[in-house]
Amino acid sequence: MSLPGTPASASTIFISASANRHAHAADVSTNFLVAFGSHRFVALWDTNREDFEGVKATLPGHEGEVTCTTFSGDSDLFSADDKGKIIRRVLQDGKWKVASQIEAHSAPVSALCVYQTIVVSGASDAKLKIWNSTPEGLVLIQTLDLKGRYPLDVKLSLLPQSSAIVMAVACTDRLVRIYTQGQDGFSLAASLEGHEDWVRCLSFAHSSHVLEGGSPNDERHILTVASGSQDGNIRLWVIEPKQDTTKAANDLGGIDPLDAFEDSLDLGDEEVGRKISNRSHVIAVREPDGSQRQFTITFDALLIGHENHVTSLAWRPAPSSPSAVPTLLSSSTDASLILWSPTPGPAPIWINRHRFGDIGGGKVGGFVGALWCHEGNEVACWGWNGSWRRWRKVDGEGREETWSEVGAVTGHQGPVKGLAWDPNGDYLISSGLDQTTRIFAPWTRQNHTNPGEPQVETWHEAARPQIHGYDLINSAFITPLRFVSVADEKVARVFDAPKGFIRTLKALGPERVANISEEDRPIGANVPPLGLSNKAAGDDDETFQERGHEQSARPPYEGELASVTLWPEIEKLFGHGYELYALGVSNSGALVATACKATSAEHAVVRVYDTHTWKQVGKPLAGHVLTVTRIQFSPDERFVLTASRDRTWRLFERSEEGGFIPCSSEKAHARIIWDCAWSGDGTLFATAGRDKLVKIWQGIDGSQKEWQTIATLKLDEPATAVDFSWPDRGERRLLAIGLETGDVLVYSSPIKAIVEWNLLLHLDSSIAHLDQVHRVAWRPALGASSSASIATCGDDGTARILRLYV
Template sequence: ITARSMFSHVSTTYISASTNRHPHGAAITGSGLAALASHRFLAFWDTTDADGRGVLATLPGHDEEITVVKALSDIFVTGDKLGHVKLWRKRGDKWIASHSWRAHKEPVSALSVSQNLILTGSSDATLKSWYHTQDEGGDKIDEGQTIDLKRRYPLDIAVVFALSLEGHEDWIRTLSFSPSLPESSDPTLTLASGGQDGYIRLWLIKPNTPKPVHSKSTDPTDELLDAFERSLNEVGLDEPGRQLSMREHVFSVRGSEGQAVTYSLAFDALLVGHEASVNSVSWKPSNRGAPPQLLSSSTDASLIIWEPIDSGAGAIWGSTQRFGDVGGQRAGGFVGALWINSMEVAGWGWHGGWRRWKRSSGEQEAWYEINAPTGHYGPVRGLAWSPEGEYIVSTSQDQTTRIHGPVGPSHTWHELARPQVHGYDLTDAAFVGPGALRLISSAEEKIARVFDAPKGFVRTVRSLGTVEWGDEQADEAVRPVGASLPPLGLSNKATELESSNEDISFSKEPTRPPFDSELATVTLWPESEKLFGHGYELHTLAVSSSGSLVATACRATSANHAVIRLHASSNWQPIGKPLSGHSLTITRIAFSRDERMILSASRDRSWSEQDKVYAGMIGDYEPVADNASHGRIIWDCAWSTDDKIFATASRYVHPPTQTPQLTHHQGQNCTHMEWL
């Protein structure tokens, strides 16, 4: 049986992916296509999609985590932790890695692109320039200059060394030049720098015009400015990062015809508003007639839009809009942010989820939040469908359990809830019983936890059209409103009080999927039971098709612990004796659809089948078959829809793919065949 004979066409419906914890891990083109660094993959998000589908595709290519993404016209440039840089170009309707090279021996920490010039910076304390050309043979890269930074770590790149600017009292995390219109007659340029000291500094660059010298000038302006600068520095001595210097730096660069062109650079403004490290700064795309605006992100969990209150050099800048969480730092804050267009801004947080705000089209400026991509920021360990296929649950080493499902008439998939935010890495999860309103999860602890859906979740999936339940199935009246996690606790507690904040209350009937900030706070499920019995951390679990039985297995280095324990979901009591048959950790458990057989796979490279004993007590199973034909660890196993065939999957060196083996049952006789 092959997928080719069963399906004429397979397409991707939903991709849940997070963004890496790097301030320059995302970039966007003028058309609204954003490229996100998602672990080793480059994820694409069409920000103009009317249905808000989020991530559309993920492209493999890097062998290690992507650290930086930049956009240049119709291509993207990425760098990773191994020091590799890749060019991504669209060919037809697909994006491909058109060129790749080893730029550094250490991780690429900064990257800048301009026309045919690419600059890369690395933790090996070097900057390198690369010249990019394209011909019929494809993209070509030629190495230019290597600049030794003398053990300094580059975090962003904007200019080649010409002078040194003092002011920040801690690491400078980000740099950004203001955009300039090709038709503009204004020759000035503004450089924004953000640092770990929490401050943003603006530096004004303009052509240097020599000032005439008057030997007998009586204008006191210069003397007043000098006195004012001295007084500011005296006041700011005890406040790191606030020292101001009005010194004008003069430097020369080589013009297009080889002539020397002189510019002056001076400190222009100090932006104070963030309470923690500034991780990124981004200028609003050029718009003639509109004042310049700067977007900043910070570890204090806020994004701020800055603009000058008046015009001209030396203008006073102020914050015009603040997004995010108010009242201190939360979960690492925002890692980075960018302008999607002149009407939208977006930022991604420490846990990889995005938050997005859009400006209303009315005369009065007002911003409101809209949906953005979310996803696990750690490896996904468990995935299971609800019994009727309404939605899926996933667990991850990021210590969260998440539910994903279709929303609205377009059936666009979104993250609907995070039933569990735990203190241990999660290993598996499954729904229990009909209705998909109860689930069980396992983590790197000795107990399994059972959760029941709160009233808020039932109303959410009903209101969004994800399910078509009746009141008798949901039994909404007896359910708690939601759940909360006590400080330093691991068990979610039921809450009965309606939220006083209408923006984050999901006890009503919502008209949209929850945002990332709401998923982390108001979509928890209350914990109802705990299952004990194992001596080591749980590794996997399974639920029978009727939901009456729950099977669990833990890590094991001996046959004594490499067992399956069964619990009845009616009273959560253990039933039968532990099912043995393996000598190392059981990696997967699968019930047949008639619940007559239990299949298990193990790290000991074998599979085992247990059959129900009808003459014994409920939950009694006995081993009837096993096999150790695999040469590597068996990671997964599954039954066919008619329970006559099951497949096992193991990773082989040659070829480097998951190679399933099929077993067909005829009484007690088993035959094996390779699935090619």
């Protein structure tokens, strides 16, 4: 948001976000807007856009991780979290606004369903709550005690040819429970047996067909319930009206006596999942006219094909084509999606029509959930690592369909700790606790939708150069095609771009790489079994599957990012005794500095390396007594500035011998100093501390041996990240500050009045972050543009690029 009375404003260019590891964390509206839980945000992804824009906004409001999202129409969005809260948002004037929120449960919400005005929520408190959705909020009308069983899924539907509502509930046992709605609310009508492990997911579908040899008046209406279990199997149950069962209310006697006799012969609950029974269950419901009807529930089919837990089920939206067949989408932790449909004929058999994903279930965690988009013409799913994959039907109808993969959303699954632009500002690298580094780049191309319009530019993940075995803390470019990273280990690693990355960049559009030669570079890299180092793969390496020319003309998809976009490791930097924590690279790329976690002066040192020889330069830079949190080279590389947990900053100056010697220091803050940054001309630097202060420092004399505070910015929250814009914006400097709460502040100062700093922009959680900001980085080479770009990352798992109109 911009401050009142100022022309400054901000907009989102790109958001990298991942989906939470909950099977109900995502839903899609009828206009193809996907809402999914991403940490404590609800992220919005418009899959209807042909430019593959990705996540367009994130909605704050939850205090816990979002576990469930579900649409009610196109303008109502419900979401729930692991703190038990449910939020209803409505679409007004193109923006999603919170209409109501309620602390619904005392435990994480694990299931959420909305049908008409009925909202059903289930949580780990073993309670199922039925709410009435009103403009004023949710009104509790019934609570069902599940007696210690946690609800994993709940679905509502109308019974076939009836206005009565039926509810199916899956719990942490082997039963599918069927509830019917009466005058006193929902009551248990039947328990469906057969699964051998917990039932994880459910889905309803209405259908009708004319019986063989019958007239059109003999149409059979059924409601099919699909249930998926941790036993890897899917069961289909058919609910249909029982013939000649409409009676007056006082004539109905309840469950059929024969069924009651069979129930008496059943085994106990502990063996119920191992029974094989095809008997029909009979349930009774009351219609609005006072009559009562009976329906039968019969086991119809067993679908076997997954090798591990079934995590989600979804019926294809009602087909518009008469040749379309009923199709069920299932996802599994075996890293596969399956489309199931019946064979033609009077005795159909449900078979696997299409299988998507990874052969052999090699991806850890597999797929968490899946859903249909574009009226059943697209399938989207998200995996254990939070990234999405998407397939689109390209040809055929019914049983002759062909599908191809298209672009989707990717992002870190966990806090993003490090972020840096390449020296030219063409692309961005990030590092996260999900043990990956990722490179994001713009894709510039012709506007095929409106050929007369300017070119389209969207940002995408272009490579995943490092997939590590340790949590990654930071990374920075040495040259545009070489970077160094530090992780929760004692070694810094250096990586060089392979041919595949250069080809991808040339296809995506950055002009500066057009003349870069691919010769003498490996085609890619592989990680040996049980290894941590990426080994170069040559052109003759049969184990490496190179991206083809057609694939290289677009951003890589998730399957390719995780396998063929690694960069080969060319060097390791040793010397520290504990896990690395801080990293700095000089502007020219000639020097790299690292620091490790420390509780004593012996280890709280900075080691500087020459990037041509990979040897240490001079002696370690000593002086701090606790962990060094940030290392920054001055623009002219004369100084090394460090900040530390010991609440001091220290300055080291380049000596004639080539190393660095202590120059100046000061205990500048009352709490830990999280970050520091140099101004573009090297005459100022800033320090950001947990004491809610950002201090601006200037050299006292021309020698810059001593420094003094010339301005102190007092904030409402601890400052965790800071960066100066470069070059200066006209007659003023800009300073970006990231806060512990996730907000980002932008201050400006006239170049000729450096003691004056004014707040220009305050970016809150509606456009910035929800948790601690770890890095803010202005995009280099701003030029004379009226806007500037800044990249940010934080504990909420997102990396963002914002355009600031300042």
